[in-house]
Amino acid sequence: MQPGAEAAKIMVVGNEPSHRHNIVTLLERCGFSTVSTPGNDDTLAMLRADPEDVDVLFIERAISDDHSLDILSLVRQNPTLQHVPVIFHAPPALSNDIRVHIAAGAHYYLPEPCDADLLVSVVQAAANDSIQRRCNLAELESFTLAHSRLLSGRMEFQKFEEASKLANFFAALCPEPTKVLLGFSEILENAVEHGNLEIGYQRKAALLRENRRREEIARRAALPRYRQRKVTLEFERTPKEFHLRVMDEGKGFDWNPYLHISMERLTEINGRGIALARLVSFDRLEYVGVGNEVVCTVQL
Numbered sequence: 001m002q003p004g005a006e007a008a009k010i011m012v013v014g015n016e017p018s019h020r021h022n023i024v025t026l027l028e029r030c031g032f033s034t035v036s037t038p039g040n041d042d043t044l045a046m047l048r049a050d051p052e053d054v055d056v057l058f059i060e061r062a063i064s065d066d067h068s069l070d071i072l073s074l075v076r077q078n079p080t081l082q083h084v085p086v087i088f089h090a091p092p093a094l095s096n097d098i099r100v101h102i103a104a105g106a107h108y109y110l111p112e113p114c115d116a117d118l119l120v121s122v123v124q125a126a127a128n129d130s131i132q133r134r135c136n137l138a139e140l141e142s143f144t145l146a147h148s149r150l151l152s153g154r155m156e157f158q159k160f161e162e163a164s165k166l167a168n169f170f171a172a173l174c175p176e177p178t179k180v181l182l183g184f185s186e187i188l189e190n191a192v193e194h195g196n197l198e199i200g201y202q203r204k205a206a207l208l209r210e211n212r213r214r215e216e217i218a219r220r221a222a223l224p225r226y227r228q229r230k231v232t233l234e235f236e237r238t239p240k241e242f243h244l245r246v247m248d249e250g251k252g253f254d255w256n257p258y259l260h261i262s263m264e265r266l267t268e269i270n271g272r273g274i275a276l277a278r279l280v281s282f283d284r285l286e287y288v289g290v291g292n293e294v295v296c297t298v299q300l
Contacts, residue, residue, distance in 0.1 A: 008032055008127035009053060011046075013039040013071065014060025014089075023058065023089075023119070030120050032127070039067045044074060051080035055130040056123060061090030061097065061112065072104040079178050082280070083133040085126035089114070102261055107272060121209045125270070128208075136164050136181055152236040158196075158229065160217050163188035170235065174242055174298045183281025186273040187246055187296055188231070193217060195248030195292055196229035205270050237300070241283075244296045252290030259285070 010027055014020045015038045024034045037043040039059070044067075047054065057075065059068050068088075075081040088106040090098055098109055108122055150173060157166060167184035171177040193199050197220040199207070207213040220226050234245040258274040277296075278285040284297040 008055040008131060010034050010056045010058055010123060010127070011043075011054045012036050012058045012060070013043055013068070015039055016060065019060055023060075026116055026119065027123060030124075032123065039071070041067075043067070044070060047071070047074055047078070047081060051078055051084075054081075054084060055134075056126045057084055057086045058123065059086060059088050059101075059106070061088070068101065069104055072101065072106060076105045082178065083130065083137065083182060085129050087122060087126055107276065124211070125208050132164075133182060133185075136168060136185055137178060150235075150237065152234075154232070154234045156230045156232050158192075158221075158227075158231070160189065160192045160197075160214075160221065163192055166233070170242075170244055173235070173237060175300055180281045180298055183277035183285075183296065184244070186277045186281075187244075187285075187294060188233075190273065191231040191246050191248040194253065195250035196231065197221060197226050198250055201271060208270055240300055242298045242300055245293065246296070247293045250292050252292040255287040255291040255294075 010032050012020050012023050012027070012034055014023075020036045020038075024036050027034050035046075035054070037046060057071065059071065061068075072086060075084060075086060085107045086105060087108040087110060088098065088101045089110045089112050090101075091112045092098075102109065108126060110119055110122055155166075157163070164185055167181055167188050170184050171181040174180045193204070194201075197217060199216065199220065203216075204213065207216050229249040231249075232247045234247075236243045255274070258271065259278055261272050261275045274285070281298075282296050283299045284295075286295045286297070288294065
């Protein structure tokens with residue numbers, strides 16, 4: 001059983017029963033809970049009726065574009081489903097369809113046919129993201145409107161675990177907290193993980209496949225080289241905009257390629273968080289200098 005799999009339900013969507021059966025069988029063998037649906041109007045009705053009953057959507061190219069895009073539209077518009085990762089499974093030759101579905105909101109792409117280990121590792125990564133997002137949303141409910149009186153401030157933090165709590169804090173200062181929560185979580189976690197602890201793109205991918213990401217974060221945080229590093233936050237609320245400036249003590253990175261979801265990284269297990277934060281959560285996301293400073297802007 002994959003670690004954490006027992007807590008995740010995967011909805012497999014596709015109108016070819018044999019394809020759905022193969023994917024469901026593989027996922028259930030790894031310990032995931034699944035529901036199988038042909039991707040018609042009944043699928044939309046199921047999602048509307050109980051949006052909290054699915055953690056990951058796995059969409060097969062075999063369903064019609066109209067239905068798959070209708071599902072993605074519902075995911076983007078429904079406040080509960082907005083935080084459900086979507087995996088799109090299609091032959092690489094259908095590059096235009098892949099681009100359309102990624103632009104419509106799919107978070108991951110898997111080629112068809114696909115190596116079983118890759119499929120399971122991507123589903124596991126998506127499930128972990130989904131479960132973490134649900135935890136963040138649950139914490140968000142505990143924050144009160146008293147935060148709306150805060151106009152500006154400066155603070156520091158060090159621990160990776162503090163990032164999600166601070167993301168909730170800043171989300172509560174914005175008019176649509178659930179929309180911006182994903183973005184704040186991504187940027188603050190990146191400042192610790194990639195910035196101060198210098199866990200690079202390829203290293204993180206390997207850790208995710210081995211399910212050792214949290215272990216490595218804890219290990220590095222205890223090393224003399226990293227343990228004194230801090231992330232500095234400055235926020236300001238004006239009548240029209242909320243600004244959060246995030247500054248870490250790392251070496252920075254080449255941030256420009258990560259502002260967009262590229263075809264080259266679609267099959268990777270990580271590397272989409274910044275682009276999703278920019279597209280979904282923020283009105284502006286601007287990196288400064290070498291990339292160890294970023295400003296998130298939300299219109300009020």
